[in-house]
Every structure is written in structure tokens, then in C-alpha cells.
Amino acid sequence: MTTTTATRPRRSQADRSAATRAKVLAAARDVLCSQGYSGATMLVIRDAAGMSLGAIQHQFPTKAKLMAAVAAEFAAYRTRIYAEAIRAGATPRQAMENLIDANYRMVSRPEMAAVLEIHLARRNDPDLDQEVGPSARRFDRRVRLWGHMILRAAGIDNDEAYQTLQLLNNAVTRGLTVEYIRDPNMALIERSVAVWKKQMLDLVFGP
Template identity: 30%
Template sequence: MSERPRRTQAERTAATRARLIDAAYDCLLETGYAATTVGAVQERAGVARGTLLHHFPTRASLMVGVVEDIADRRLAVLASPDAPPTGQGWDAVVDLLWRDLQSPAFLAALELWVAARTDEPLREALVPLQERLFAAIHRAVTALVGDDPRAPTLVQFTIDLLTGTTMAGMLGPGRARTAVVVERWKDALVTLAGERR
């Protein structure tokens, strides 16, 4: 039986950093931004305080790491094998964006968006990553519908409508209502894009 090769320092550092980010991400999902303190993340990750502070000297730096991770998680939804193939039309666009907005990564991002309203360092970290995410969404959507000059506007309308619908459905028993809104928006997009369904 051969021994596993010993991990390098860089591998151990990366693993600890990932564990801390995962712990912070889980805290955001389960208890929200206010309760995602350095102490809570340290406890959940099972590391010494000095270890956490070595990787993330401030809560803001920890949240920046989480923001980057969330952007990567959401981009993975867009690039997953479940993503529709190119040329599938607007129904596929709505389904793809809706799947992203139902993911835990979106809920964690939502926690950070709200906090960023009054947290300047968090906002500064969130804005460029959000721009990167939206650029990736627009590229993914363009691949689905082709190079339609209406696509940027229709994509933005779709993102805004589905985001609002997701948020409205979070606080009440609105699952059936949100499904109706999604289907109605698919019908509206067909009209707006001048296509047949």
C-alpha cells in the first residue's frame, strides 16, 4: 500500500483558504450577513483565530473572498452541462437565468448585495465581480439566441424581472405565482423578440 504524497505548503494554504470561504458561505446562507462574523466563521471552519486572520486579516477581506467564490459558483451554473446548447431561443434563456436565481449562490449574493448598500469596502469588492458576472450572463445568452440587436435589452429585462420575482417569492407561499410569472414572461419575450413559440 503506497503512502499518499504529502501536500505542499501551497496546497495546504489553498485548502485552508477554501475551508474558510466555504464556512463563510454556509454562514451567509444559514444565518445571514450580520451573523457571519469572524468568530462564527472560525468556529464553523474549525481553525484557530490566528489561522483565519492569517488568510483574511479583516471581515471585509473575508467577504471579498466569499464574493469571488459566489461569482465563480454562479458562473458555474451558466457553464454547467445542464446549460442548454446554443441556438435554443428565449425559453432556454429564461430557464438558464431562473436556474441561476434558484441556486444557493444567488441567495448568498443577495445577502451581500443588501449589506453592500451601507458597507463601502464590500460594495467596492462586489461591483467589479457583479460586472464580470453580468458580462458572462450576456455572453451565455447571446450564444442561446444569436446575435440579435435586441438581446442586451431583453436580457437585462429578463434578469431584472426574474430577480424581482425570486425575491418576491422568498417571503411567501408564492411558488405557484412565480411559476406563472416565469411562463408569462416567456410568452412576452417571444412577442418582444418577434419569434414564434
């Protein structure tokens, strides 16, 4: 009886590179969550990823570039989720409510805590700020435009009021992320979000 051994096709260089990149980003995110930005050194991330420092630096030559990639990946994910949430709204109020709900579901994600660490570190790290700043501003502009689009669809044209609400909403989101890190009581956070969401929707669209 003749037996044959099936051989799996070798992965392409692009596939191997993508797998390495994903592994490094996941390790960096986990270290940021557990040890904060100062603890997320390239050596610690190397150990968490289980690969050589050279392999990591081939993908991300500096810590700032690695942190920027972590932030950009999460921004891309949030962009997709928010766009889907808005499209699912049958009315402007429903679209805004869906957007708010999608945003607050991010609070419990490890990426949210990781990116918060990155943005806080930008204050004292010019290289990090230079790497992260452009994509962060693009993401903020996109969310702001979505908000304006929803309001105009409802016949509301008050950019100043919306900018104020967006700032407050960002502050609440980041604050709840910190609270979740301290005490991951999602039931309490959901009750708090329900109160804040009603306040926002009533302010914008009326009771």
C-alpha cells in the same frame, strides 16, 4: 510475517491552503444564508468553519475580502454554467431559452441567497463595495455581451430593448430568490418561471 504500513504522502502547502480556503468559503456561504450579512461576522464564520480566526485571516484579512471571494466564486460557477447552456442551443432562441433556464436554476442554490445578501450590504459598506464591485461589473458585462451575441445571431439589433429585458430579468431572479428563502416551494417557482420565460422569448423573438 512482515507487515508494512502504507504512508499517505503529505499534502503540499498549496493543497492545504486550497482546502482551508474552500472550508472558509463554504462556512461563510452557509452563515450568510442562515443569518444574513449582519450575522455573518468573522467570529461566527470562525465557529462554523471550526478553525482559528488567525487561520481565516491568513486567507482573508478582512470580512470584505472574504465576502468578495464568496461572490467571485459563485460568479465563476455561473459563468461556466451559462456558457455551457448557450453552446448547447442549436438556434439563437434555444440558446436564449437555455440561458434563462440556467439562470433560474440558480434561485434554489444557497450561493444565490448568500450573494444577494452581499450585494444588498454594499449600499452601506464602502469597503465591501470596493472589493465586490469590480468582479460584479465584469460578470454583468459578460452576461450582457452573451445576450447581445445571441440577439445579433438572430438578426436582432436593439440594445435598448435588451437592456430593459435584462434589468427586468435580474429583478425577477432576485425576487424569486427572496421568495425561495421565505418559502422553498420549487414547484411554484418553476411554474412562475415558465410564464416569465415565455413572455421574454415572445417579446424578443416573437410568438
